[in-house]
Amino acid sequence: MQFKIATLPGDGIGPEIVEQAVKAMKSVGEVFNHEFDFQYAEVGASAIDKVGEPYPEATHNLCMESDAVLFGAIGDPKYDNDPSAKVRPEQGLLKMRKLLGLYANIRPVVTFPSLNYKSPLKEEIVEGSDFVVIRELTGGIYFGEPRGRSEDGNTAFDTCVYKREEVERILELAYEYAAKRRKHLTVVDKANVLGTSRLWREVAQKMEKEHADIQTEYMFVDNAAMQLIQWPKKFDVMVTENMFGDILSDEASVITGSMGLLPSASVGVHTSVFEPIHGSYPQATGKNIANPIATILSAAMLLESLDLMKEAEAIRNAVNQVIEESYLTEDLNSDNAKSTTEVGDKIAELI
Amino acid sequence: MQFKIATLPGDGIGPEIVEQAVKAMKSVGEVFNHEFDFQYAEVGASAIDKVGEPYPEATHNLCMESDAVLFGAIGDPKYDNDPSAKVRPEQGLLKMRKLLGLYANIRPVVTFPSLNYKSPLKEEIVEGSDFVVIRELTGGIYFGEPRGRSEDGNTAFDTCVYKREEVERILELAYEYAAKRRKHLTVVDKANVLGTSRLWREVAQKMEKEHADIQTEYMFVDNAAMQLIQWPKKFDVMVTENMFGDILSDEASVITGSMGLLPSASVGVHTSVFEPIHGSYPQATGKNIANPIATILSAAMLLESLDLMKEAEAIRNAVNQVIEESYLTEDLNSDNAKSTTEVGDKIAELI
Numbered sequence: 001m002q003f004k005i006a007t008l009p010g011d012g013i014g015p016e017i018v019e020q021a022v023k024a025m026k027s028v029g030e031v032f033n034h035e036f037d038f039q040y041a042e043v044g045a046s047a048i049d050k051v052g053e054p055y056p057e058a059t060h061n062l063c064m065e066s067d068a069v070l071f072g073a074i075g076d077p078k079y080d081n082d083p084s085a086k087v088r089p090e091q092g093l094l095k096m097r098k099l100l101g102l103y104a105n106i107r108p109v110v111t112f113p114s115l116n117y118k119s120p121l122k123e124e125i126v127e128g129s130d131f132v133v134i135r136e137l138t139g140g141i142y143f144g145e146p147r148g149r150s151e152d153g154n155t156a157f158d159t160c161v162y163k164r165e166e167v168e169r170i171l172e173l174a175y176e177y178a179a180k181r182r183k184h185l186t187v188v189d190k191a192n193v194l195g196t197s198r199l200w201r202e203v204a205q206k207m208e209k210e211h212a213d214i215q216t217e218y219m220f221v222d223n224a225a226m227q228l229i230q231w232p233k234k235f236d237v238m239v240t241e242n243m244f245g246d247i248l249s250d251e252a253s254v255i256t257g258s259m260g261l262l263p264s265a266s267v268g269v270h271t272s273v274f275e276p277i278h279g280s281y282p283q284a285t286g287k288n289i290a291n292p293i294a295t296i297l298s299a300a301m302l303l304e305s306l307d308l309m310k311e312a313e314a315i316r317n318a319v320n321q322v323i324e325e326s327y328l329t330e331d332l333n334s335d336n337a338k339s340t341t342e343v344g345d346k347i348a349e350l351i
Numbered sequence: 352m353q354f355k356i357a358t359l360p361g362d363g364i365g366p367e368i369v370e371q372a373v374k375a376m377k378s379v380g381e382v383f384n385h386e387f388d389f390q391y392a393e394v395g396a397s398a399i400d401k402v403g404e405p406y407p408e409a410t411h412n413l414c415m416e417s418d419a420v421l422f423g424a425i426g427d428p429k430y431d432n433d434p435s436a437k438v439r440p441e442q443g444l445l446k447m448r449k450l451l452g453l454y455a456n457i458r459p460v461v462t463f464p465s466l467n468y469k470s471p472l473k474e475e476i477v478e479g480s481d482f483v484v485i486r487e488l489t490g491g492i493y494f495g496e497p498r499g500r501s502e503d504g505n506t507a508f509d510t511c512v513y514k515r516e517e518v519e520r521i522l523e524l525a526y527e528y529a530a531k532r533r534k535h536l537t538v539v540d541k542a543n544v545l546g547t548s549r550l551w552r553e554v555a556q557k558m559e560k561e562h563a564d565i566q567t568e569y570m571f572v573d574n575a576a577m578q579l580i581q582w583p584k585k586f587d588v589m590v591t592e593n594m595f596g597d598i599l600s601d602e603a604s605v606i607t608g609s610m611g612l613l614p615s616a617s618v619g620v621h622t623s624v625f626e627p628i629h630g631s632y633p634q635a636t637g638k639n640i641a642n643p644i645a646t647i648l649s650a651a652m653l654l655e656s657l658d659l660m661k662e663a664e665a666i667r668n669a670v671n672q673v674i675e676e677s678y679l680t681e682d683l684n685s686d687n688a689k690s691t692t693e694v695g696d697k698i699a700e701l702i
């Protein structure tokens with residue numbers, strides 16, 4: 001089969017790691033007889049530098065006509081000190097999410113037995129953890145209007161808004177994930193304080209009845225922030241709104257200690273975007289030391305979204321093998337570190 | 352000296368643990384020749400049961416005329432399943448915060464060497480952690496208007512609002528704490544997305560210049576949620592807005608593994624409230640097994656707020672001694688557990 005893949009390397013280590021994922025997908029293409037047409041486009045700080053816009057129209061058009069988007073990372077230290085600057089890389093990200101309708105960010109958190117020692121948590125607490133955080137990505141306080149400043153500049157405000165359909169859509173997806181997994185769903189909100197959370201809970205309590213095979217649990221966000229650390233194993237699928245999801249999914253990502261391995265998918269109305277959860281890691285740029293595995297596993301999620309299940313499996317098996325052999329970059333093997341391209345080549349070869 | 356202490360035991364284990372703190376303060380009174388006049392009032396679910404209101408006017412009036420408020424816990428399982436119920440214990444808490452002007456919640460997080468093994472984090476990560484989380488408590492999305500539902504019930508909204516003075520007031524307090532400690536302040540916001548966070552950052556960047564002796568660091572909330580787990584030792588004073596503070600202060604409270612030991616102060620315009628950070632722990636109610644130390648250490652913070660520094664020190668020394676001797680309740684000493692009253696008596700005696 002033939003697939004068009006919008007390829008957006010972005011900033012920092014983005015280009016280096018995306019190249020390894022492209023290599024892995026090309027191997028998959030050869031083995032399984034598919035043709036992946038990788039079309040490159042600009043995004044992030046590098047797009048601002050070139051065309052003055054972090055998510056240019058040409059990039060958007062390419063994404064709209066593609067079967068999927070492979071994304072690296074965005075962000076450049078030169079934008080870090082002034083969050084109110086007029087044009088910033090993050091705005092490109094938010095615009096992309098909105099225009100592509102990327103309503104759900106999916107982050108599987110799994111442990112790799114040989115790497116549990118890397119976790120800041122005790123091994124007995126983290127070992128065997130295996131859950132998915134599903135974050136609503138196009139609603140809530142990220143996009144609600146009105147937002148801004150009073151005329152005198154002394155009062156600032158943001159609006160958190162959710163519509164019933166938005167909540168239903170993301171919960172439906174969460175129930176699908178739970179049905180394919182251990183049939184347990186944790187709905188995280190702050191329904192004891194927020195009006196939007198009460199809508200979430202109302203919708204969830206209705207949908208719970210239609211999904212009687214799934215055990216639905218409700219948890220306040222402050223409690224979830226604690227339980228993620230205390231009992232990560234108890235979670236199967238966690239679903240929450242945009243801002244809580246931003247915080248909890250990042251919190252969840254450090255408990256395994258191997259952030260460089262975690263992929264993500266942002267499921268969209270028009271197309272879906274696959275990217276590692278780590279950032280653009282500017283200090284490592286160009287040094288050929290960045291860990292490409294999270295991006296390669298994101299490519300595996302991309303293949304699954306195209307219903308190429310065996311193909312995704314081939315990538316995962318190759319990744320498991322380099323991990324077992326400790327054929328890894330310096331973040332995970334400081335004694336005998338391999339380079340980004342060495343790890344990428346090895347995975348491509350194993351496929 | 353003479354002090355009037357509004358004493359609000361509340362729900363669940365509240366009465367049992369508050370009684371131990373009262374005992375400790377009475378010992379302090381004898382030793383240092385002060386008179387503490389403990390006046391009791393209702394709050395929470397028990398107040399709803401008695402007078403239909405979780406924060407009755409009589410309770411409010413008592414707090415207003417007191418030098419400080421000693422608070423237990425609120426919350427009862429019978430209110431847990433319906434967050435949209437008309438009268439709920441939490442509403443009493445929010446009303447109390449608003450009416451007493453409790454604008455700052457202060458939560459010191461410290462480790463006790465002999466109890467580090469209790470932490471879900473590895474000992475080398477948690478040991479020596481010593482920081483304070485300061486949460487703005489009367490603004491933001493907890494109280495902003497408008498909030499609620501559209502007429503058709505299909506759109507829900509909340510408003511996050513901050514005024515410049517509110518941000519200045521809490522940052523001023525945070526700088527005072529930092530000045531008395533290791534002179535490092537982490538201001539947590541989401542200035543890359545939120546208008547209110549940009550106001551926070553603008554105010555902080557101005558105040559930073561007036562506090563040149565303090566090192567001010569800015570951190571996005573998602574990053575803070577990660578770093579709290581990865582490098583808790585790096586923090587000294589962390590300050591943030593209400594909702595982020597709710598999440599991060601609870602996250603911070605579990606990293607030491609001894610939640611039963613952590614006190615808090617809510618500093619107010621009219622008076623201040625001192626309470627343990629743990630909840631009403633309904634399962635333990637009436638069993639004489641709850642750990643009273645967090646409440647007793649809250650009493651120490653109360654004494655400090657009245658400028659009774661030596662008196663507070665006497666409480667802390669007694670607490671340290673029972674911890675060293677492992678004269679502790681079952682949460683911290685399962686082999687040879689003491690009861691709530693035994694620990695309370697021992698601390699009172701040591702004072």
Ligand SMILES: CC(C)[C@H](C(=O)O)[C@@H](O)C(=O)O
Nearest residue numbers: 090091093094246543544573
């Ligand atoms: C960069 C920022 C706007 C973004 C977000 O808050 O969504 C990031 O933290 C993420 O989680 O992808």
Ligand SMILES: CC(C)[C@H](C(=O)O)[C@@H](O)C(=O)O
Nearest residue numbers: 192193222441442444445597
């Ligand atoms: C009970 C709830 C309203 C409250 C809050 O969110 O502030 C609690 O979680 C707390 O932190 O004191």
